[in-house]
Amino acid sequence: MYVTIPGDKSPIAFHARLPKAKLKATNSIETFFKAGAYLFYEGDPVKCLYEVKTGILRQTRLLEDGRRQVIAFGYPGDIIGFPVDGLHHTDCDVLADTRVQRYNHAALENSTRDPVLHNELVQAALREIGAMQDHFMMLGRKSAAEKVASFLWVLSERVGLDQGQCRLVSLPMNRADIADFLGLTTETVSRSLSQLRKDKVIAIEGIHNVMILRPKALRGLSEGLDVMIA
Amino acid sequence: MYVTIPGDKSPIAFHARLPKAKLKATNSIETFFKAGAYLFYEGDPVKCLYEVKTGILRQTRLLEDGRRQVIAFGYPGDIIGFPVDGLHHTDCDVLADTRVQRYNHAALENSTRDPVLHNELVQAALREIGAMQDHFMMLGRKSAAEKVASFLWVLSERVGLDQGQCRLVSLPMNRADIADFLGLTTETVSRSLSQLRKDKVIAIEGIHNVMILRPKALRGLSEGLDVMIA
DNA sequence: AGACATCCTTGGCACGGATCAAAACCCTTC
DNA sequence: GAAGGGTTTTGATCCGTGCCAAGGATGTCT
Numbered sequence: 001m002y003v004t005i006p007g008d009k010s011p012i013a014f015h016a017r018l019p020k021a022k023l024k025a026t027n028s029i030e031t032f033f034k035a036g037a038y039l040f041y042e043g044d045p046v047k048c049l050y051e052v053k054t055g056i057l058r059q060t061r062l063l064e065d066g067r068r069q070v071i072a073f074g075y076p077g078d079i080i081g082f083p084v085d086g087l088h089h090t091d092c093d094v095l096a097d098t099r100v101q102r103y104n105h106a107a108l109e110n111s112t113r114d115p116v117l118h119n120e121l122v123q124a125a126l127r128e129i130g131a132m133q134d135h136f137m138m139l140g141r142k143s144a145a146e147k148v149a150s151f152l153w154v155l156s157e158r159v160g161l162d163q164g165q166c167r168l169v170s171l172p173m174n175r176a177d178i179a180d181f182l183g184l185t186t187e188t189v190s191r192s193l194s195q196l197r198k199d200k201v202i203a204i205e206g207i208h209n210v211m212i213l214r215p216k217a218l219r220g221l222s223e224g225l226d227v228m229i230a
Numbered sequence: 231m232y233v234t235i236p237g238d239k240s241p242i243a244f245h246a247r248l249p250k251a252k253l254k255a256t257n258s259i260e261t262f263f264k265a266g267a268y269l270f271y272e273g274d275p276v277k278c279l280y281e282v283k284t285g286i287l288r289q290t291r292l293l294e295d296g297r298r299q300v301i302a303f304g305y306p307g308d309i310i311g312f313p314v315d316g317l318h319h320t321d322c323d324v325l326a327d328t329r330v331q332r333y334n335h336a337a338l339e340n341s342t343r344d345p346v347l348h349n350e351l352v353q354a355a356l357r358e359i360g361a362m363q364d365h366f367m368m369l370g371r372k373s374a375a376e377k378v379a380s381f382l383w384v385l386s387e388r389v390g391l392d393q394g395q396c397r398l399v400s401l402p403m404n405r406a407d408i409a410d411f412l413g414l415t416t417e418t419v420s421r422s423l424s425q426l427r428k429d430k431v432i433a434i435e436g437i438h439n440v441m442i443l444r445p446k447a448l449r450g451l452s453e454g455l456d457v458m459i460a
Numbered sequence: 461a462g463a464c465a466t467c468c469t470t471g472g473c474a475c476g477g478a479t480c481a482a483a484a485c486c487c488t489t490c
Numbered sequence: 491g492a493a494g495g496g497t498t499t500t501g502a503t504c505c506g507t508g509c510c511a512a513g514g515a516t517g518t519c520t
Contacts, residue, residue: 063371089360111341112345136301141297143476174498183370184477207485404466416468
């Protein structure tokens with residue numbers, strides 16, 4: 001899951017997702033991972049791709065000096081583990097107990113075995129590229145407040161639960177994860193959330209749950225329209 | 231071309247490139263574009279992919295309020311124009327007169343016509359994903375000085391000309407392009423370059439040419455090792 | 461060659477977000 | 491239920507980068 005730009009031209013584009021039409025189970029196995037487990041590390045040879053069924057994954061890259069970037073969160077529907085020259089290019093571990101469908105990487109590299117699955121995986125990779133391009137804009141050009149608002153907005157659209165006019169969003173990752181995803185510090189993430197709470201745009205219900213009180217205002221803030229908090 | 235992280239684990243990975251082995255010319259046409267011309271706009275249906283042969287392209291995305299992100303520069307060897315749901319997802323115009331090889335998009339979407347070309351394009355898309363993941367780290371976690379140093383370093387490795395111990399790099403794009411690529415302002419780019427000049431790491435020879443005087447120092451600065459300027 | 465527009469550089473200042481520090485809160489374990 | 495460690499929040503301060511403005515350099519057109 002990346003943070004993308006709302007708008008007509010570029011509708012909320014999620015992390016590379018497969019269509020709901022079920023794929024043949026050929027070459028695929030369902031597997032469970034407990035929170036904290038690692039699916040793969042940077043540099044590992046890619047043996048399979050993973051479609052998240054339930055739960056949440058986290059993909060990260062590290063700099064030698066300790067700086068970290070959370071590349072993406074893997075939500076249900078996301079495809080994780082595209083190879084770069086046959087190798088994994090990020091670490092990937094489990095934030096919340098996860099069930100994944102595994103697809104043999106050969107389905108991506110080799111189009112003859114299962115052309116339908118191959119095509120779906122290629123399309124997923126292309127959508128991934130598009131979503132990442134949007135995320136560039138977010139990392140490079142948005143303020144801290146816009147980043148946090150965008151993050152909540154995308155999550156609420158994707159996995160929020162309807163509560164009448166409001167939407168409930170679960171944040172299973174900790175503040176440091178959000179910060180490393182958005183290119184901020186934990187303090188700034190915390191302050192941005194507090195500000196949204198003071199402006200009555202959200203209510204924070206325990207650390208890991210946020211109620212979106214005014215979705216339109218949140219969406220406006222995600223695009224820099226500070227007017228929306230009025 | 232993206233700015234990637236140097237290091238053993240992740241060697242300089244360029245924008246999605248095709249291997250040097252020549253592809254069949256099936257479905258492909260070579261075309262010329264003059265500086266300033268547009269190859270496509272965001273939202274256009276994708277008719278073909280472009281492999282840059284000579285020259286330089288620029289891919290951009292715009293926010294409604296005018297903020298701009300340069301997604302990537304297209305240098306020789308790069309593949310540009312991957313479709314997202316069949317549509318272009320960025321604008322693309324020409325910075326310096328460019329010759330491109332066009333590949334029918336069907337070669338990417340349909341694996342049966344020309345399996346070899348199809349496979350090369352898929353691999354290029356996967357390398358693109360990897361390079362973009364590195365670029366995330368750069369946008370989200372590096373300082374202005376590190377960004378500019380990283381940018382020069384990648385360019386010098388990719389298209390720099392050997393001059394004994396030094397390397398000459400051409401910067402055909404203007405400062406605003408560099409700024410929008412790195413998530414900075416033109417002033418900050420200019421100041422960072424001036425600082426590198428004062429530290430005798432580079433020499434600026436006209437606006438569009440930079441001589442890398444101390445490549446190792448530049449590489450160190452790109453990773454945040456300020457010690458290297460000594 | 462001269463005039464003009466555009467781009468680049470530099471300076472001064474302001475502000476957003478990082479950093480450092482401490483208090484409040486949460487969760488686990490005994 | 492109390493103790494402890496980790497996480498989150500809040501506060502104070504600092505610094506890097508953005509913003510505004512002016513001057514200089516570069517390129518283009520007549």
